[in-house]
Amino acid sequence: MILGRVIGEVWATRRDPRLAGAKLLVVRPHGLYEPAIGGRHLVATDDVHAGVGDEVIVCLGAPARASAGGNDTPVDAAILGVVDRVDFDAGLMATPGAGPGIKRPFSIDLTAGARR
Amino acid sequence: MIRGTVVGQVWATRKARGLDGQTLLMIAARDADGNPSGRLVVAADVLDARVGDEVTVAFGSGARNVLRPGAENRDLLCDAAVAAIVEGEG
Numbered sequence: 001m002i003l004g005r006v007i008g009e010v011w012a013t014r015r016d017p018r019l020a021g022a023k024l025l026v027v028r029p030h031g032l033y034e035p036a037i038g039g040r041h042l043v044a045t046d047d048v049h050a051g052v053g054d055e056v057i058v059c060l061g062a063p064a065r066a067s068a069g070g071n072d073t074p075v076d077a078a079i080l081g082v083v084d085r086v087d088f089d090a091g092l093m094a095t096p097g098a099g100p101g102i103k104r105p106f107s108i109d110l111t112a113g114a115r116r
Numbered sequence: 117m118i119r120g121t122v123v124g125q126v127w128a129t130r131k132a133r134g135l136d137g138q139t140l141l142m143i144a145a146r147d148a149d150g151n152p153s154g155r156l157v158v159a160a161d162v163l164d165a166r167v168g169d170e171v172t173v174a175f176g177s178g179a180r181n182v183l184r185p186g187a188e189n190r191d192l193l194c195d196a197a198v199a200a201i202v203e204g205e206g
Contacts, residue, residue, distance in 0.1 A: 001140070001157065001158035001159065001160075001194070001195055001196050002156075002157065002158060003126070003156075003158060047132050047133070047193070048130045048131065048132055049130070050130075057126060057128060057131075057140065057158055059132075059193045059194060059195045060195050061175075061176055061195050062176060062177050062195075063176065063177060063179065063180060063192065063193060063194055063195040064193065064195065065190075066132075066190060066191050066192060066193045067132070067193060071190045071191075078132070078193055079132075080128075080131060080132045080135065080193045080194070081128035081130055081131035081132060081135070081140075082128055082129070082130040083126055083127070083128050084127045084128055084129050085126075085127040086124060086125075086126050086127070086142070087124050087125045087127075087167075088123060088124035088142060089123050089124055089167055089168075090123070092121055092122075092123040092144060092167070092168060
């Protein structure tokens with residue numbers, strides 16, 4: 001899975017019948033994450049009622065087909081959850097030559113921010 | 117599978133069906149030489165891995181077999197899971 005922020009929504013009336021009723025959100029993956037399909041954004045189905053501005057966890061590839069109600073859905077990215085908080089020790093992933101970064105463990109509480 | 121280091125944890129109350137209470141860890145991936153590759157991935161964990169642990173992560177459909185082995189796991193929304201906690205390598 002990867003982390004990203006919901007930046008928009010896609011509407012489509014004419015769609016694969018197996019996607020009927022599925023909510024499609026535009027997600028921008030965070031810098032250090034790289035979706036297998038490349039690019040700076042992706043469209044993911046949403047089963048957890050995420051909204052624009054939410055930080056989300058995105059499931060990629062074949063397992064994402066479990067979204068939108070079945071294994072035969074034409075889906076390769078699905079929002080798995082809405083992030084409340086991230087605890088992170090940046091010092092453990094220091095890359096040689098990556099320059100100065102945050103060296104101590106830190107925690108980001110996303111529920112305190114601009115959530116709707 | 118890839119090798120990686122557990123660097124953190126992600127907390128999410130609102131999650132997809134079947135993942136209630138599931139621990140989600142942040143893993144910093146390693147490259148072929150064992151150095152940090154700069155890539156991060158979120159993986160489910162049932163082995164109680166801790167921050168700082170070296171782990172292997174299974175991706176794709178195989179990850180669902182870590183959470184719930186068997187043919188009846190295709191409804192799980194999970195593409196990465198900690199498959200082993202590494203104690204040593206040669």
